[in-house]
Amino acid sequence: MKGRGSATIEKTLSYAVLGALAIGVLFPFYWMTITSFKTEEQMRSIVSMFWPKPFAVENYQQLLAKTEFAAWYGNSVFVAVSSTLLATAVGTIGAYALARLKFLGRGFMASATLITYLVPPSILFIPLYKQMQGLGMANSLSGLIAAYPSFTVPFVTWLLMGYFESIPEELEEAAMIDGATRFGAFYRVVLPLSAPGVLAAGLYAFTQAWNEFLYALVFITDGKLRTLPVGLASFITGDVYGWGYLMSGAVLTTLPVIAAYIYLQKYMVEGLTAGGVKG
Amino acid sequence: MSVPVPAASLPSKAAVNVGLGVGLKRVLGPDYRMGFIFVTPIALLVLSLVAYPFCYAIYLSLTHKLVGMPPVFVGFENYIRLTWDGFFQRAVVNSFIFTFGSVFFKLILGVVMALVLTSPIRWRSFWTGVLLIPWVAPTVVSALNFLWIFDGSLGVLNYLLVRVFGILPQGVGWLSEPGTAMASVVAVNIWRGFPFFGISFLAGMKGIPAELYEAAAVDGASVLQRFRHVTLPGIRNIMIIVVLLSTIWTFNDFQIVYILTKGGPGGTTMVMPVLTYETAFGAQRLGEAIAVALYLLPALAVTIMVLARYMRKGRRR
Numbered sequence: 001m002k003g004r005g006s007a008t009i010e011k012t013l014s015y016a017v018l019g020a021l022a023i024g025v026l027f028p029f030y031w032m033t034i035t036s037f038k039t040e041e042q043m044r045s046i047v048s049m050f051w052p053k054p055f056a057v058e059n060y061q062q063l064l065a066k067t068e069f070a071a072w073y074g075n076s077v078f079v080a081v082s083s084t085l086l087a088t089a090v091g092t093i094g095a096y097a098l099a100r101l102k103f104l105g106r107g108f109m110a111s112a113t114l115i116t117y118l119v120p121p122s123i124l125f126i127p128l129y130k131q132m133q134g135l136g137m138a139n140s141l142s143g144l145i146a147a148y149p150s151f152t153v154p155f156v157t158w159l160l161m162g163y164f165e166s167i168p169e170e171l172e173e174a175a176m177i178d179g180a181t182r183f184g185a186f187y188r189v190v191l192p193l194s195a196p197g198v199l200a201a202g203l204y205a206f207t208q209a210w211n212e213f214l215y216a217l218v219f220i221t222d223g224k225l226r227t228l229p230v231g232l233a234s235f236i237t238g239d240v241y242g243w244g245y246l247m248s249g250a251v252l253t254t255l256p257v258i259a260a261y262i263y264l265q266k267y268m269v270e271g272l273t274a275g276g277v278k279g
Numbered sequence: 280m281s282v283p284v285p286a287a288s289l290p291s292k293a294a295v296n297v298g299l300g301v302g303l304k305r306v307l308g309p310d311y312r313m314g315f316i317f318v319t320p321i322a323l324l325v326l327s328l329v330a331y332p333f334c335y336a337i338y339l340s341l342t343h344k345l346v347g348m349p350p351v352f353v354g355f356e357n358y359i360r361l362t363w364d365g366f367f368q369r370a371v372v373n374s375f376i377f378t379f380g381s382v383f384f385k386l387i388l389g390v391v392m393a394l395v396l397t398s399p400i401r402w403r404s405f406w407t408g409v410l411l412i413p414w415v416a417p418t419v420v421s422a423l424n425f426l427w428i429f430d431g432s433l434g435v436l437n438y439l440l441v442r443v444f445g446i447l448p449q450g451v452g453w454l455s456e457p458g459t460a461m462a463s464v465v466a467v468n469i470w471r472g473f474p475f476f477g478i479s480f481l482a483g484m485k486g487i488p489a490e491l492y493e494a495a496a497v498d499g500a501s502v503l504q505r506f507r508h509v510t511l512p513g514i515r516n517i518m519i520i521v522v523l524l525s526t527i528w529t530f531n532d533f534q535i536v537y538i539l540t541k542g543g544p545g546g547t548t549m550v551m552p553v554l555t556y557e558t559a560f561g562a563q564r565l566g567e568a569i570a571v572a573l574y575l576l577p578a579l580a581v582t583i584m585v586l587a588r589y590m591r592k593g594r595r596r
Contacts, residue, residue, distance in 0.1 A: 103314030
């Protein structure tokens with residue numbers, strides 16, 4: 001009897017805490033979304049505070065018609081996709097080598113990769129900017145594509161090392177006894193098995209590149225070449241300044257990340273817990 | 280890893296080639312060819328995008344470097360000047376307040392999140408997914424959302440507190456008043472970062488054998504005692520890793536403060552990464568800017584070394 005009562009209390013308490021956390025987490029997104037459907041007039045007169053009446057789509061129309069938002073979207077897609085493909089390719093083979101192959105310097109490289117992952121961008125952005133300037137790649141999207149692997153590659157590598165280590169070595173040994181080369185064992189046995197891990201890692205790399213702000217802010221001076229985060233943030237200092245505008249841009253910037261996340265939530269959570277931190 | 284062994288005696292020419300191959304394998308490891316090919320891209324990236332810029336940063340921090348001018352070597356002058364600069368000192372203090380305030384509450388909320396997600400609830404993966412959203416959403420978007428929520432005149436926070444709940448007599452300029460600005464930016468950082476703590480602790484708690492809890496229950500341990508003596512020791516390593524990781528990330532967080540306050544009002548939220556940026560691209564003093572970024576390098580290096588050890592140890596088990 002007593003046990004049952006305390007179980008009920010525990011359950012109620014859990015749901016109460018969950019509810020509170022969920023409201024706290026979701027409220028800013030709810031607020032962002034409804035703001036994007038309000039007119040400036042609705043906002044200023046503080047009517048229809050929590051549900052826009054009527055739903056206005058002008059913000060979206062103006063955002064696409066009057067600003068460079070569409071160009072920024074294209075830039076972000078281009079930069080994030082290119083740097084993700086690069087990071088995933090480099091990270092996958094690197095992680096396999098560091099997790100499985102036996103060669104001189106493996107331990108050192110594994111440590112170097114991990115330490116690289118931990119070095120914060122705030123101490124690298126100025127020299128990297130100078131470097132890109134020297135190469136003539138400052139103020140160009142290729143500069144961002146070249147710089148983003150500095151954080152995506154170590155991350156993808158570290159994540160996938162954990163993944164590859166969890167695949168039984170006997171599978172490769174069996175393949176090699178059957179006549180496969182070392183590379184064949186990797187390509188035909190390990191890689192297909194780790195597809196979910198590679199997908200999750202790639203997705204992380206994508207969101208990191210999509211969300212990156214500091215390098216894009218510093219490297220890009222041409223308004224047309226901005227990526228979404230920097231473009232959005234430029235609305236708060238620019239001449240065109242309206243919350244509806246800004247929030248409609250915020251909604252469109254968040255959508256791909258959330259969509260990818262909902263689709264791959266299971267993989268992402270598993271990837272994060274299996275490979276990200278494991279203690 | 281293989282121990283280097285001197286190549287054996289070298290008889291005929293054909294045997295030399297074979298012997299060389301075997302010798303190389305002995306010295307460089309059995310998979311050296313594929314290994315070297317596979318890690319070369321990473322090695323190049325690490326060298327060109329992290330190691331080289333890092334060394335260049337150290338060099339630049341020892342110079343007077345104005346934008347468009349060649350650097351002039353001045354030794355530790357930038358660091359010495361910063362040490363006695365009141366504005367810089369405040370930025371250091373602010374950075375510590377921002378970091379430890381954020382990490383402390385992220386830790387608590389993370390434990391709470393992990394505990395409720397391990398308790399017997401329905402739709403566990405749905406809840407987990409919802410609570411992780413701040414972690415995957417673009418930080419710039421979240422910062423802009425809060426900029427709007429905190430807005431002094433039309434922001435919804437004031438609307439709720441004043442008009443709906445009647446808690447405050449009048450609205451507060453959350454980000455524009457010195458008294459509330461720091462707490463507000465810390466709150467946003469907590470909001471964004473606690474899910475990572477939660478999901479990591481959740482993974483750790485799932486790894487604790489159920490028998491431990493059963494044994495503790497048989498011994499008459501209360502819920503609190505079980506938490507204290509079973510749960511906490513079980514996630515100790517993960518806690519250390521996550522706290523150190525978050526400390527580094529939070530200390531170097533740029534976008535939240537930059538978007539919400541740019542360090543204001545009156546420098547009350549000026550943290551070191553924002554000061555680095557302002558010194559470099561506002562005041563155009565690159566050498567001094569990098570000195571700001573590298574000022575606490577010894578502490579950062581120690582943290583990274585300790586953290587890397589824990590992370591590798593966690594992997595080996």
